[in-house]
Amino acid sequence: MKRFACGDVVPGCDAAFTAADVDGIFAQVAPHAATHGISEVTPELAATVRGHIRDV
Numbered sequence: 001m002k003r004f005a006c007g008d009v010v011p012g013c014d015a016a017f018t019a020a021d022v023d024g025i026f027a028q029v030a031p032h033a034a035t036h037g038i039s040e041v042t043p044e045l046a047a048t049v050r051g052h053i054r055d056v
């Protein structure tokens, strides 16, 4: 399983996501990013998120 804590990228956000794989994480992060006013997951943002995904 993979885990991503949004607070690692957006200080103060306590949202965290777990999924079977990285694609599953992004499927949850994309709509969540919209709550931060981020309408598009750019390659740069995707790389940042990827760098904070941990194996659990």
Ligand SMILES: [Zn+2]
Residues within 6 Å of the ligand: 006, 007, 010, 013, 014, 015, 032, 036
């Ligand atoms: Zn967040």
